[in-house]
Amino acid sequence: MTENKISRRTFLKLFALSGVALGGVGSWLAQLLRAAPPASDGGAATFPAFTADASTTGRLVRAPAASPPAAPSSAAAAAPRRRWVMVIDLAKCDGCKECTNACNAMHFVPPGQEWIKVFENRDNEVAGAYWFPRPCMQCDNTPCAKVCPVGATSKREDGIVLIDQERCIGCRYCIAACPYQSRFFNWSEPPHTPAELAQPYSVEWNYPHRKGVVEKCLFCPALAREGKLPACAAACRMDAIYFGDQLEDAVTNHAGETVSFTQLIREKGGFRYMEDLGTEPRVWYLPPRDRVYPAPKG
Amino acid sequence: MFRQSSRKDILFEPLRSTGIGFYAFVVLLLAVIAWGAYAYYLQLRDGLVVTGLRDYVFWGIYMTNFVFFIGISHAGTLISAILRVTRAGWRRPITRMAEAITVFALMIGAPMIIIDMGHPERILNLLLYGRLQSPILWDLISITTYLTGSLMYLYLPMIPDLALCRDRLTDAPAWKQFMYRVLAMGWHGDEEQKRKLERGVAIMAVLIIPIAVSVHTVVSWIFGMTLRPGWHSTIFGPYFVVGAIFSGIASILIAMVIFRRVYHLEAYLEVKHFRNLGLLLLVMDLIYIYFTLSEYLTMLYGNERADQAVLQMLFGGDFALPFWAMVLGGFVLPALMLALPNLVRAPARARAPFPVLRPVAVAAAVAVLALITFAPRTSPTASLQVASLLPLLRLFSIVAALGGLFWLALPLMRAHPIATVVTASVLVNAAMWLKRYIIIVPTLYNPRIPIQNVPSWEWAHYAPTWVEWSITAGAFAAFILLYALFSKIFPIVSIWETFQVSQETLVSHETLVSQETLEHAPARVEARAAEGGANV
Numbered sequence: 001m002t003e004n005k006i007s008r009r010t011f012l013k014l015f016a017l018s019g020v021a022l023g024g025v026g027s028w029l030a031q032l033l034r035a036a037p038p039a040s041d042g043g044a045a046t047f048p049a050f051t052a053d054a055s056t057t058g059r060l061v062r063a064p065a066a067s068p069p070a071a072p073s074s075a076a077a078a079a080p081r082r083r084w085v086m087v088i089d090l091a092k093c094d095g096c097k098e099c100t101n102a103c104n105a106m107h108f109v110p111p112g113q114e115w116i117k118v119f120e121n122r123d124n125e126v127a128g129a130y131w132f133p134r135p136c137m138q139c140d141n142t143p144c145a146k147v148c149p150v151g152a153t154s155k156r157e158d159g160i161v162l163i164d165q166e167r168c169i170g171c172r173y174c175i176a177a178c179p180y181q182s183r184f185f186n187w188s189e190p191p192h193t194p195a196e197l198a199q200p201y202s203v204e205w206n207y208p209h210r211k212g213v214v215e216k217c218l219f220c221p222a223l224a225r226e227g228k229l230p231a232c233a234a235a236c237r238m239d240a241i242y243f244g245d246q247l248e249d250a251v252t253n254h255a256g257e258t259v260s261f262t263q264l265i266r267e268k269g270g271f272r273y274m275e276d277l278g279t280e281p282r283v284w285y286l287p288p289r290d291r292v293y294p295a296p297k298g
Numbered sequence: 299m300f301r302q303s304s305r306k307d308i309l310f311e312p313l314r315s316t317g318i319g320f321y322a323f324v325v326l327l328l329a330v331i332a333w334g335a336y337a338y339y340l341q342l343r344d345g346l347v348v349t350g351l352r353d354y355v356f357w358g359i360y361m362t363n364f365v366f367f368i369g370i371s372h373a374g375t376l377i378s379a380i381l382r383v384t385r386a387g388w389r390r391p392i393t394r395m396a397e398a399i400t401v402f403a404l405m406i407g408a409p410m411i412i413i414d415m416g417h418p419e420r421i422l423n424l425l426l427y428g429r430l431q432s433p434i435l436w437d438l439i440s441i442t443t444y445l446t447g448s449l450m451y452l453y454l455p456m457i458p459d460l461a462l463c464r465d466r467l468t469d470a471p472a473w474k475q476f477m478y479r480v481l482a483m484g485w486h487g488d489e490e491q492k493r494k495l496e497r498g499v500a501i502m503a504v505l506i507i508p509i510a511v512s513v514h515t516v517v518s519w520i521f522g523m524t525l526r527p528g529w530h531s532t533i534f535g536p537y538f539v540v541g542a543i544f545s546g547i548a549s550i551l552i553a554m555v556i557f558r559r560v561y562h563l564e565a566y567l568e569v570k571h572f573r574n575l576g577l578l579l580l581v582m583d584l585i586y587i588y589f590t591l592s593e594y595l596t597m598l599y600g601n602e603r604a605d606q607a608v609l610q611m612l613f614g615g616d617f618a619l620p621f622w623a624m625v626l627g628g629f630v631l632p633a634l635m636l637a638l639p640n641l642v643r644a645p646a647r648a649r650a651p652f653p654v655l656r657p658v659a660v661a662a663a664v665a666v667l668a669l670i671t672f673a674p675r676t677s678p679t680a681s682l683q684v685a686s687l688l689p690l691l692r693l694f695s696i697v698a699a700l701g702g703l704f705w706l707a708l709p710l711m712r713a714h715p716i717a718t719v720v721t722a723s724v725l726v727n728a729a730m731w732l733k734r735y736i737i738i739v740p741t742l743y744n745p746r747i748p749i750q751n752v753p754s755w756e757w758a759h760y761a762p763t764w765v766e767w768s769i770t771a772g773a774f775a776a777f778i779l780l781y782a783l784f785s786k787i788f789p790i791v792s793i794w795e796t797f798q799v800s801q802e803t804l805v806s807h808e809t810l811v812s813q814e815t816l817e818h819a820p821a822r823v824e825a826r827a828a829e830g831g832a833n834v
């Protein structure tokens with residue numbers, strides 16, 4: 001046995017080497033797992049560029065800022081040079097749920113699901129209750145896409161998280177990973193309407209719906225490309241939901257009021273829900289103060 | 299030479315003859331499996347809506363079964379690999395049945411994930427589009443590696459026994475003889491073969507340990523990598539690994555007592571095997587209690603809002619009954635059962651009246667406590683302080699009553715060590731199944747965003763349906779069936795290892811083949827082993 005013994009010196013060398021190797025692997029892993037870098041000074045040049053669409057393996061790649069955007073595939077082409085963002089003014093939301101209804105109608109949302117759901121939030125005993133619409137947050141550090149075993153859900157360059165329901169295996173791990181409970185599962189074959197069935201399947205609409213796959217809010221990407229507001233924002237008669245392009249720094253609501261996104265967030269104290277989780281959502285909220293409607297009974 | 303089998307040739311007996319009882323048992327198991335298959339057919343046809351799962355509680359007893367079966371698969375590694383590496387001689391008669399548990403538990407556990415999937419027919423997507431960043435891929439890789447390794451580790455040490463079957467079971471049906479001949483790979487036990495086999499087995503024993511550790515680690519990481527309260531915990535990896543070994547030992551103990559009784563293996567599976575494994579079970583139990591305390595106390599003390607909601611549900615809410623049943627009945631009670639009969643001195647004969655006094659004393663103590671506790675609450679003499687102490691007293695009296703009962707049962711436990719260890723094992727396995735349920739479901743009841751305005755009660759509550767229970771029953775039946783069939787085709791006790799003279803010297807293949815009856819005489823073998831020297 002003695003001739004096989006590793007000398008102390010060799011052992012120490014090996015130990016140091018493996019330490020270095022582990023460190024390298026670790027930092028590589030950390031880069032791999034982090035979908036978006038921490039936001040720096042803003043501006044187009046430093047923005048994270050995602051190159052993932054339904055035709056790739058869904059791996060989130062942070063492309064160098066200078067590189068051109070990935071060649072878009074027909075159905076899931078991201079809008080070029082766009083970074084969609086939503087702002088919801090909680091001071092305006094009166095909980096009428098018109099957003100939910102409009103969304104449900106436009107997307108033929110299966111029964112039991114509310115892709116944008118209006119919660120009655122109350123942060124503590126003293127503060128009053130307020131209405132809290134929750135769409136998919138389209139996180140930049142995407143917990144759901146991170147865990148998807150087959151890359152069926154992926155982050156697109158324009159910031160939208162899509163689901164390829166022709167690839168989804170229905171394991172529901174993304175539902176487990178989502179802290180916002182924004183994802184739903186089709187437990188049975190959803191009821192169909194002729195209007196829904198007439199459409200060819202597209203990842204930008206996710207219908208015709210089918211059983212055994214995951215569904216969620218998609219930010220109405222096809223409408224955004226045409227320069228239209230998503231169904232929820234277009235239906236909000238309180239003008240509480242703003243939608244727009246962060247690169248252009250402009251968001252618009254139902255009243256047609258277009259404002260600077262950064263100014264709106266900075267001046268009105270905008271925040272993101274559960275910021276401490278580090279998911280970096282693309283949905284911002286304005287605090288529910290100086291409300292223009294009666295607060296929920298809560 | 300072996301025209302008729304000797305009654306004493308007990309190890310080959312299950313392979314030679316099969317009674318009507320076995321066939322009846324197999325038919326029963328097949329019926330349960332068929333029922334489960336029918337339930338799965340319904341689930342495939344109608345979707346997962348036939349389960350009690352909905353968008354809030356979206357994982358349920360399928361995942362529980364998955365973690366449970368992967369857990370008991372750790373039986374094989376521990377008994378076989380760890381005890382082989384540490385050269386614990388007493389392991390020999392148990393290794394084969396432990397390794398078989400590993401293989402069959404993996405074969406049943408892994409498909410539970412597929413049963414849980416919305417689109418099981420797309421399983422190949424995991425290979426076509428698999429993303430290494432997903433913990434599910436880690437599980438896929440780790441579990442398939444473990445299954446492959448375990449099959450090799452089951453097969454390699456079985457080669458000499460397969461050759462024995464080939465040479466001794468000459469009156470077996472042709473297909474069996476053919477199978478033994480092929481699988482024995484021309485083993486005739488010469489020095490070269492022995493050397494290679496020992497080497498192969500030794501390598502596999504070392505390799506399989508880290509693989510097994512990785513398996514239950516990545517299973518826990520499926521939960522640990524999410525941001526859910528109650529799952530997002532750094533100790534989940536080791537916690538699950540310890541739990542897996544814990545339930546694995548309990549499973550092997552249950553299997554041992556069944557084989558011992560059914561196949562009359564009393565000469566091979568002795569009290570010492572149960573006692574040794576019982577002590578290992580006790581050690582794992584204590585480590586598991588320690589981990590459980592560490593996990594929940596950290597959550598409780600920090601008292602974050604999200605954690606608090608989960609803990610309240612466990613300690614005093616909807617899951618309090620299964621939770622406390624698990625902790626007290628599945629962790630604490632087995633620990634006492636395994637430890638105390640060994641620690642407490644047996645009462646001396648001289649104190650003859652003691653057995654009579656003992657029940658009387660216990661009954662009196664319980665009665666007094668009950669009287670104090672359940673006395674009318676509005677008693678005028680009871681001051682406020684006493685009233686506020688009542689719940690504590692009540693708890694105390696219940697504990698005292700149970701403690702008294704336990705004390706009464708102590709001599710019984712001492713008289714029946716095997717029954718005691720196996721009862722503890724059954725409690726442990728029931729608790730470990732519950733534990734996985736309690737890890738998965740209460741967390742899903744408490745998402746970070748509140749449950750509000752759900753379409754119906756079922757939407758936010760989970761109650762497993764008959765479909766889920768049927769598939770679960772089918773899975774357990776399939777596991778038992780595979781195990782039972784295995785024991786009818788292959789020797790369930792590793793013959794060549796059990797008859798090993800010492801750590802270095804094997805009984806030659808020729809001797810094992812030519813002996814009229816294989817009769818295990820532990821004393822003689824051990825005496826010879828002592829002469830041989832290096833035995834443990």
